[in-house]
Amino acid sequence: MSRNAIGEILNDLFQAIGQLAEPTSTFDINRDELLSTEEVCQRFRITRNTLNKWINKGQFPEPVFIGNVKRWPTSVINARIYEDNPQLRARENLMLQARRVAGSDATKTKEQLDHERLLAEARRIAKSEKSGATA
Numbered sequence: 001m002s003r004n005a006i007g008e009i010l011n012d013l014f015q016a017i018g019q020l021a022e023p024t025s026t027f028d029i030n031r032d033e034l035l036s037t038e039e040v041c042q043r044f045r046i047t048r049n050t051l052n053k054w055i056n057k058g059q060f061p062e063p064v065f066i067g068n069v070k071r072w073p074t075s076v077i078n079a080r081i082y083e084d085n086p087q088l089r090a091r092e093n094l095m096l097q098a099r100r101v102a103g104s105d106a107t108k109t110k111e112q113l114d115h116e117r118l119l120a121e122a123r124r125i126a127k128s129e130k131s132g133a134t135a
Contacts, residue, residue: 009122031075032074032075032076033073033074034064034066034071034073035071035073035074040077043077061077061079
């Protein structure tokens, strides 16, 4: 494998790592599923009328419009569920505290650990390619 090919692979790898590091709470058209009004109502087990009332009162996020069609990104819906359920935040805080007590490696986020694993794999591949080229 040529150095250019390895460089392209590493470039793709670093782009993927960068995407992992992006916050998941923001709308990303490449990752989010766009839910219809009916799908949102089914998830919350509410009627369209209730959904519209919540939106008008500012209690629910505004939809994204694609043409004249309303859609809600799943990240926005998940953020709404997270905000409305303090027990989810409490569980996350408890897990963070447990990681801190367990040791320094345990305080790393999943994204940081994934990033480190990907880098280690890239280094291993590059090393094996280099040793194969010199043989």
